[in-house]
Amino acid sequence: MEKLKTESGNGETEIQNNISENGQKEKYKLMEKELMLYNEKQKIETEKRQMEKYRLMEEELLHPIQKIGLAGKVWIGFLVVICLAGLYAYYIQETKSKYETISLRDYTMWGVYISTFVFYVALSLIGALMSATLKLIKFEWYRPLSRIAEIIAVASIMLAGVCIVAAMGRPERLYYLFIYGRIQSPIVWDVIVILTYITASFLLLFIPLLPGIAICRDRLTNKPAWQKLMYRKLSFGWKGSPEQWKIVKKSLKILAILVIPLGVSIHTVTAWLFASTLRPEWDSTNFGPYFVSGAFSLGAAAMIVAVYVLRKAYKLEKYLTDKHFDFLGKMLVFLSLCYLYFNINEYLVPSYKMSTMHANHLLDLFSGETAPTYWLVILFGIAIPAVLPMLPVMRTPLPLTIIAGFAVIAAWFKRYLIVIPGLSHPFLPIQDVPQSWMHYSPSIVEMTIVVATFAALLLIITVFSRLFPIISIWEVAEGDGFNILKINKPVKKEQV
Amino acid sequence: MKNYVRRKLFAALLSGVVLSMPIFLFAQDGEPTIKLSVIENDTQKICNAVVMVNDTTPVKGTDVNFYVKRFFGLLPLALTETTDENGEAKAIFQKQLPGDSVGNITLIAQLDDDESVSDHVVVPWGIKAKSETTFNKRELWASKSNAPLYLIITSNAIIAGIWGTMGYILFLLFFRMKKSGLDYEP
Numbered sequence: 001m002e003k004l005k006t007e008s009g010n011g012e013t014e015i016q017n018n019i020s021e022n023g024q025k026e027k028y029k030l031m032e033k034e035l036m037l038y039n040e041k042q043k044i045e046t047e048k049r050q051m052e053k054y055r056l057m058e059e060e061l062l063h064p065i066q067k068i069g070l071a072g073k074v075w076i077g078f079l080v081v082i083c084l085a086g087l088y089a090y091y092i093q094e095t096k097s098k099y100e101t102i103s104l105r106d107y108t109m110w111g112v113y114i115s116t117f118v119f120y121v122a123l124s125l126i127g128a129l130m131s132a133t134l135k136l137i138k139f140e141w142y143r144p145l146s147r148i149a150e151i152i153a154v155a156s157i158m159l160a161g162v163c164i165v166a167a168m169g170r171p172e173r174l175y176y177l178f179i180y181g182r183i184q185s186p187i188v189w190d191v192i193v194i195l196t197y198i199t200a201s202f203l204l205l206f207i208p209l210l211p212g213i214a215i216c217r218d219r220l221t222n223k224p225a226w227q228k229l230m231y232r233k234l235s236f237g238w239k240g241s242p243e244q245w246k247i248v249k250k251s252l253k254i255l256a257i258l259v260i261p262l263g264v265s266i267h268t269v270t271a272w273l274f275a276s277t278l279r280p281e282w283d284s285t286n287f288g289p290y291f292v293s294g295a296f297s298l299g300a301a302a303m304i305v306a307v308y309v310l311r312k313a314y315k316l317e318k319y320l321t322d323k324h325f326d327f328l329g330k331m332l333v334f335l336s337l338c339y340l341y342f343n344i345n346e347y348l349v350p351s352y353k354m355s356t357m358h359a360n361h362l363l364d365l366f367s368g369e370t371a372p373t374y375w376l377v378i379l380f381g382i383a384i385p386a387v388l389p390m391l392p393v394m395r396t397p398l399p400l401t402i403i404a405g406f407a408v409i410a411a412w413f414k415r416y417l418i419v420i421p422g423l424s425h426p427f428l429p430i431q432d433v434p435q436s437w438m439h440y441s442p443s444i445v446e447m448t449i450v451v452a453t454f455a456a457l458l459l460i461i462t463v464f465s466r467l468f469p470i471i472s473i474w475e476v477a478e479g480d481g482f483n484i485l486k487i488n489k490p491v492k493k494e495q496v
Numbered sequence: 497m498k499n500y501v502r503r504k505l506f507a508a509l510l511s512g513v514v515l516s517m518p519i520f521l522f523a524q525d526g527e528p529t530i531k532l533s534v535i536e537n538d539t540q541k542i543c544n545a546v547v548m549v550n551d552t553t554p555v556k557g558t559d560v561n562f563y564v565k566r567f568f569g570l571l572p573l574a575l576t577e578t579t580d581e582n583g584e585a586k587a588i589f590q591k592q593l594p595g596d597s598v599g600n601i602t603l604i605a606q607l608d609d610d611e612s613v614s615d616h617v618v619v620p621w622g623i624k625a626k627s628e629t630t631f632n633k634r635e636l637w638a639s640k641s642n643a644p645l646y647l648i649i650t651s652n653a654i655i656a657g658i659w660g661t662m663g664y665i666l667f668l669l670f671f672r673m674k675k676s677g678l679d680y681e682p
Contacts, residue, residue, distance in 0.1 A: 182640045183651055192651075196658055203665055210673070236673040241680035247673055251665045258661055 047486070054477055061469045061476075062219060064314040068466055072313075076466075079459040086452020089445045090166060098169060101445045107430060108423045108440035113167035116450050118415040120160035120457075121194075121270045122295035127153025127201050128263025129299045132256040141327050143479040144319045144471045148306050149299075150205035151470070155460035157198045157266075159453045166449050186272045197259075197266045204255045207248055211484075212469045214238035227467070245485060267291045274418070280350075280357035281422035290342040297335040298411040301385060304328045304404035306461070308397055310470060319471050322397060329395030332404065336386035343382060361425045370421050373413055381410030526550035530560065532605040532615040534589075541589040541621055545605035547579050547613075554583025559608035562587040564601055565616070576608055595622020 068076075093101045104111050130149035134142030165171050181188040217231035217238075238244060271291035274282035284290070304325065311320040350358040351366070365374045385407045388394045394403065420440050424430075430438055442450070464470070478484050526549045535542040543562050547555040558579045563570035574587035585605075595601040601622035606614040630637075634644045 180640065183643045183647055184636045184638075189651075192655060196655070196662075199662055200658075203662060203669075207665070207669070236669060237677045238673070239677035239680045241677045243676035244673060244680075247668050247676060251668055254661060254665060258658065262658070 050482060054482060057477060058215060058219065058473055060318065061316075061471050061473050062215070064465055064470065065216065065220060065467060072462075072466070076459065076462055079455045079462065082455035083452050083459060086449050086455070089448035089452070093166070093445050093449070094169065094171070101443060103436065103440055103443045103446065105437040105440070106433070107426060107437055108420055110167065110419050110423060111440055112416065112442040112446050112450050113163050115412070115415040115419045116453060117160050117163035117167065118270060118291075118419065119298075119412050120156040120163060120453075121267055122291070122298045122411065122415070123302055124153045124157040124160065124197065124201065125263045125267055125292070125295040126156075126299035126302055127204060128259045129296050130303050131204060132259040132263075135252070135256045136260070139327075140479050141324060143475045144316075145303065145307065145324065146208070146475060147205070147470055147472045148310060149303060150201065151461055151464050152302060152306060152457075153201045154198070154205050155457050155464075157194065157201060158460070159457055161194060161198070162453055162456070163450075186269060186276050189269045190266075190273055193262070193266045193269050197262045200255060200259050200262050203251070204259055207251045207255065208472055208475065209468060210236060210238050210244075210248060211240065211474045212472060214240070215473060216468065230467075240485070242485060264292055267295045274422070279422055279426070280355075281361045281425065282418075284346060286342060286345045290346050293335070293339045293342045294411070294414065297332070297339040297382075297385070298408065300328060300332040300335050301404040301407035301411065304332065304400055305408060308401040308404075310465065311397075314465070314470065316471065319476060325397045325400050326392075326395045329389035329400045332385050332400075332407070333387075333389045336382055336407075340382050340386055343378075357427070361421060364421055364425065365417065370417060374417055377410045377414045377417060379410075380406040381414055526553075528555055528558070528607065528610075528613055530605055530607060530613050530615045532603060532617050534603065534617060534619055541619075543573065543587045543589055543603055543605065545577075545579075545585045545615070547583045547585070547607065554581065555579060556581050556583065558583075558585075560585040561606045561608055563604040563606065564591070564593055565604055570604060573603070589621060593622050594625050595620070597625055597627065599624040 098104070102111070126149045130142065131146040131153075135146065165174060168174065177188070177191055181191065183189075213231055213235040217228070217235045220227070220231070223231075268288040268291065271287040275284055275287035277283070307320050307324060307328065311317055347362070347365075351362050354362065364370055385403055388403055389400060394400060424438075424440065474484050528547055528549050529551060531546045531548070533544050533546075535544055545560045545562070547558050547560065549555055556579055559576045560579060561576050562573040564573055565571075571593075573589060573591070577585035577587055579585045589603070593601055599620045599622045600618050601620075602616050602618050603621075604614055604616045632642065634642050636644060636647075
């Protein structure tokens with residue numbers, strides 16, 4: 001009996017235990033459910049907040065495209081007028097005697113056109129430096145800068161081509177280069193590498209722009225019909241599908257790898273145009289790296305100026321931050337020091353030997369007719385950008401932009417000093433020739449065309465920034481931790 | 497007055513005779529000439545110049561220079577030689593010089609005092625020159641169609657590689673991009 005009681009007692013305890021276990025399990029399940037619901041709610045909330053944040057970002061970055069103010073219109077009009085003046089000057093050059101319209105003569109047959117061409121080719125390396133290189137080495141701060149760098153690269157390489165056509169004269173003969181060009185000639189190498197680089201740079205600009213064009217297509221519904229049609233056609237049916245993202249990412253990776261050797265090649269080949277001659281001023285094995293390092297230093301300086309101007313003009317302080325200026329300032333110091341190293345190689349070694357052939361040119365640069373320009377270029381183009389931004393206070397936006405602005409101007413004069421004095425000191429002394437053959441100073445026609453190309457560069461950047469987002473929205477969003485696959489989707493009509 | 501004129505005329509005549517004396521005496525000797533010939537035997541090649549006046553009188557003690565004509569000037573063949581009593585000066589040709597396509601070279605003999613007095617002779621003593629034209633060969637400086645093969649191959653390989661890659665990206669853009677988004681519902 002006792003045994004039975006004990007057994008039944010045990011059974012009750014077991015049942016009680018089972019009941020309490022079941023209750024706990026249910027309670028646990030309930031808690032789990034609640035937690036899941038809470039998490040899901042949190043997730044939805046986070047996604048919602050992220051979406052709101054993203055839409056705000058979209059709105060802010062689309063702002064320059066939404067409406068062009070009076071100042072913007074005046075600026076575009078001003079640039080158009082200068083470009084038209086340049087076209088008129090070119091018309092004069094091509095229809096009247098070139099002996100009267102331009103100052104190029106038998107000795108200085110490459111003037112400001114070729115100096116400006118070299119300047120633009122150097123500037124175009126900004127795409128390889130600021131976009132491709134930083135992208136590949138995963139420097140996250142590149143994200144808002146890449147688009148700016150790419151449009152400067154595309155515009156400057158296009159204008160480099162314009163300068164060549166202006167320097168050639170007889171533009172109707174341009175196709176001779178393709179028909180009769182010899183593969184042995186550095187000029188043909190330059191033509192090939194420029195055409196290749198322009199295509200690669202254009203693709204590097206366009207491919208990451210696709211999601212941005214789709215945003216414009218979906219968001220900017222109040223734009224004129226032609227603009228909407230342009231967005232529709234250029235977006236290539238972008239819907240933000242995983243496959244489309246895969247194509248974009250893959251293409252970008254390939255292009256970033258491709259653009260770096262291409263960028264280095266384009267400027268090295270430009271240097272070879274000079275270095276493959278026997279002129280003592282250009283007969284240097286250092287010329288390729290000397291040109292490339294100069295181009296990178298110019299690229300950093302130009303980027304600082306562009307970032308400052310765009311940040312001010314379009315109120316993009318939230319995206320183009322002081323941190324960017326700090327990084328760019330450090331980059332400018334490093335690249336200017338590299339450039340200084342190659343300058344020392346280029347000038348100090350021949351100066352140490354001072355052979356008769358080199359002395360003619362070097363003494364002119366150091367203490368002769370071109371000395372003031374030469375030393376100002378060294379000061380503003382290399383020394384100051386290499387030293388001053390070492391101080392943190394000089395890496396703040398305004399001081400750094402002033403330093404960079406002078407460095408950009410000095411960079412143009414540097415190319416002038418490479419091209420013109422080199423031609424003015426041939427092997428045989430210049431004798432019994434008209435005065436105008438001995439000294440070169442650009443004519444009004446030449447300078448108008450050169451200034452017009454600068455205006456065209458600014459016009460291309462301005463118009464581009466008024467039609468497409470100048471900061472890559474998805475790249476910035478990705479850098480901020482957004483899941484671009486979820487966020488960057490076309491907006492439905494009812495949401496607009 | 498008459499005597500005065502007579503005296504003046506006499507003085508003029510006398511001075512004319514005195515002044516023309518050296519010219520007369522020199523003209524008597526005649527212009528020297530030089531004649532170059534060569535003597536060739538088994539061991540030696542000799543240039544022999546004979547200096548004469550009026551083609552009959554040998555001139556002794558005159559210095560003669562021997563040269564070989566080159567592209568832009570005259571190459572001295574030997575030291576200056578002096579003529580003997582027969583008016584002869586000799587120089588031994590010991591050089592190995594490039595000649596024209598058949599090995600001809602031009603030897604020249606000149607009077608040291610007067611370079612206009614000279615003679616030359618063409619002899620086959622030079623080394624036959626081989627014409628090495630690169631006109632139709634593949635060289636860096638040749639025409640477009642004769643570019644070196646290594647340059648054509650490497651440059652085209654680089655161009656094809658880069659443009660091929662860009663072509664692939666363009667293919668993705670034009671043929672895959674739109675297709676990839678067709679069935680996708682955001």
